Amino acid sequence: MASGDVFVLPVYQRYINGVPVSTNRRILRLREKYVILLVLISFGSVCFGAFFFLPDLRDRMNVMEIKRQLDQAGGDIFMPRADEDVVKRLHFKAGELEDSHKLRDKAKLQEKIEWDKAQDEVLRKIRTRLNISKEHHDQVRQVIADDKQKVVRLKEQQEEQKKEEERQKALKFVKDHDAVDVEKKDGAVNLDKQTKQRRETVKQMMKHSWDSYVKYAWGQNELKPISRHGHSATVFGHTSFGATIVDALDTLYIMGMMDEYKKGRDWVATSLSFEGSSDISVFEVNIRFVGGLLSAYALTGDQILKNKALDIGNKLLPAFNTPTGIPFALVNLRSGTGRNFGWASGGSSILSEFGTLHLEFAYLSQVTGNPVFLEKVQKIRAHLQKLDKADNLYPNYLNPRTGIWGQRHSSVGALGDSFYEYLLKAWIQSGKTDTEARKMYDESLKGIEGKMLQTSAGGLKYFADIRNGRPDGKMGHLACFTGGLLALGAEGSTNKDHYMGLAADIAHTCHESYDRTATKLGPESFRFSGGIEAKAIRQNEKYYILRPEVVETYFYMWRFTKDQKYREWGWQAVEALEKWCKTESGYSGIRDVYQLNPTKDDVQQSFFLAETLKYLYLLFSDDSVLPFDKWVFNTEAHPLPIKGTHISMP
Known part of the structure; x- marks a missing residue:
């Protein structure tokens, strides 16, 4: 195309009947x-x-x-x-058309x-x-509001009356079956003035501990009395289960602290729930929660407490899913899977843990009619019966998959203690019909006395741990419960006087471990070597965490001997606790019993309310309070009824 050409869009001509028509139309069509x-x-x-x-x-x-x-x-x-x-x-009106x-x-x-x-x-x-004015109308509204409040108060009064009737019914039941001597006001009638005052002091210690927990850590597992907030040990997982509430329930009831008991009981009824994803200790949950709830149920007949114990017991059952029936130490609440501590001799279960289930599980089957709990603990015993025991000693570790013992370490202190306790107490709980349990206890006692019992250069008798066949020359605070255990088991043994004498020797040694400190409170463990007698050497042995085992032995020895020194020793412990462990907001453990004004560890253990204060209270009470022919204490000091002497309420 030439440069002179112009780019023009094509023009399209319209034709009608062959006649060209203009494209620029300006008129609308019809x-x-x-x-x-x-x-x-x-x-x-x-x-x-x-x-x-x-x-x-x-x-x-x-x-x-x-x-x-x-x-x-x-x-x-x-x-x-x-x-x-x-x-x-x-319509026409005045010449206008109106719609x-x-x-x-x-x-x-x-x-x-x-x-x-x-x-x-x-x-x-x-x-x-x-004749209703505005003011009168407001008055009527106020009257209606007042009536509503009266109705609410009336309902509350009716509920309180119903609960009081239930409580009186439970108290009557307890009285009729000699659970706690209500007529004697918890055994105070036979006490002298001094003992009554000491007993009241222990009760006030309980009130101070409880009130501080309620104020600063309600619903938490434990109290940090100096920091004034909740505390949870690893034994409870990562969830708050109100361990102090459950552990303290029966102590509050036994001491007659009914307002406090009611508050704790109501929390259990409305808030206690074992849910979540935590790994919980089968042993700790059993002795504190299942044991605590069953004990409170046995004392009161409150069905809610029994049902809660049953619910928690069911949560523990997956731990028994092992080839041997020996349960794992831990169970996960959500998945139901079990496992053991990695440090426990190649993933073994611990003797004192799987061996401290019998009392609670047997009673739980009894009151619920569900045999599964008793079957679980009977299977544990059956497996133990088949195993070889060198020198009648039970090692502290057992593999739940292979059923074979772990490392050769035996103890009546940590890792082994309450296994032996439950052999004797299962026999007592059964009304002395479980002769297999008594036989196992007597045989193990031969090994304990033959291998573990030692006499120091100063003449103090103590139970040492056995490691690879040799004693280690020290005794733990936990092992001090054996004084009471020996006294309890002397009745029914072949040589009662011998075992009562040995019980007194152990009680004396454990008292010395207290008396030889600056605070008059005992260390976690104490040694006998190189001129050292009943004293801790290492710094990690010098702490005291409000443990009960020594005063537990004082209590048993008082019941069986009526030797006044045991009450005096117990009172010394009370004075030491008041002086060194009491804070404005509860009681705390201390880090070094050999120092005056020791540093506090800032933990009020739940077992302080469940065990230490309960045993001290019973030490200064009459024998009619929880008599030994009707009650047996679990290892957390929760009393459970002896079969045939106490009828659980329907």
Whole structure:
């Protein structure tokens, strides 16, 4: 294309019947005019209809009326009626054409005015008849509110009355079955003035511990009395289960602290729940929670406590899913899987843990009628019966998968202690019919006395741990419970006097471990070597965490001997606790018993309320409080009834 050419869009010529027609049309076709006219007519009709509907809408016509008028208006617009219909709908007045819609609006308005007047008249007559002024109306409203409050108070009173009736029923039941001597006011009637005062001091210690926990750590597992907030040890996992509440319930009840007991019981009923994803210690949960709830149930007959114990017991059952029936140490609440501590001799279970289930599980089966719990602990015993025991000693570790003992380490202290305790107490709990348990206890006692019992250069007798066949020359605070155990088991043994004498020797040694410190409180463990007698050497042995084992032995020895020195030794412990462990907000352990003004560890252990204070209270009480022929204590000091001497409430 040449440079002179111009780019022009093609022009298309229109033809009609072969005649060219111009493309620049300026006139609308007839069809287009009709369309525009129809649009204008429709728009005008809509405006005309809306104009007449507006008054009815302002009067808030109901839906049916609006629908009726829309139907009527639509008909008039799109399908006009005959002229005679139009004449009927239009009225002439003073030369003006007035719409019938407006006439109806005026009529309705007049009716509404008359209706409002009628209502006002009725209300006026009512106010006149009742003589109700605004002030009087407010008074009536206040009277109604007061009546509602009276109803609420009445319901609360009825609930309180019902609970009190239940409590009195439980107290009567306890009295009828000699659980706690209610007539003697918990055994105070036979006490001298000094003993009563000491007993009251222990009760006030309990109140101080409990009130501080309630104020600063309610619902938490334990209290940090100096920091004034909750504390949770690893034995409870990562969840708050109110361990102190459950552990303290029976102590509160035994001491007659009913208001405090009720508060704890109500929390258990409404808030105690073992849910979550925590790994919990089967041993600790059993002795503190299952044992604590069953003990409170046995004392009161409260079904809620039994049901809670059953629920928790069921949560522990997956731990027994092993080839041998020996349970794992830990169970996960969510998954139901069990496992052992990695440090426990190649993943073994611990003797004192799987061997300290019998009392609670046997009683739980008894009161619920569910045999599964008793079957679990009987299977443990059956497996132990098949194993070889060198020198009648039970090693502290047992593999739950292979059923083979772990490392050769035996102890009546940590890792082994309560296994031996439960052999004897299972026999007592059964009404002395479980002769297998008694036989196992007697045989193990031969090994303990033959291998573990040592005499120091100063003449102190103690139980040492055995490691690879050799004693290690020290005794733990936990092992001091054996004084009480020997005294309890002397009855029914072949040589009662011998074992009572040995019990007294152990009690004396453990008292010396207290008396040889600056605080008069005993260390976690103490040694006998190189001129050292009943004293801790290493710093990690010098702490005291409110443990109960020494005063536990004092209690048993008092019951069996009535030697006043045991009450005096117990009182020395009370004075030391008050001086060195008491804080403004509870009681704390101390880090070094050999220092005056020792540093506190800032933990009020739940077992301080469950065991230490309970044993001290019972030490200064009459024997009618929880007599040994009707009750046996679990390893957390929770009393459980002896079979055949106590009837659980239905």
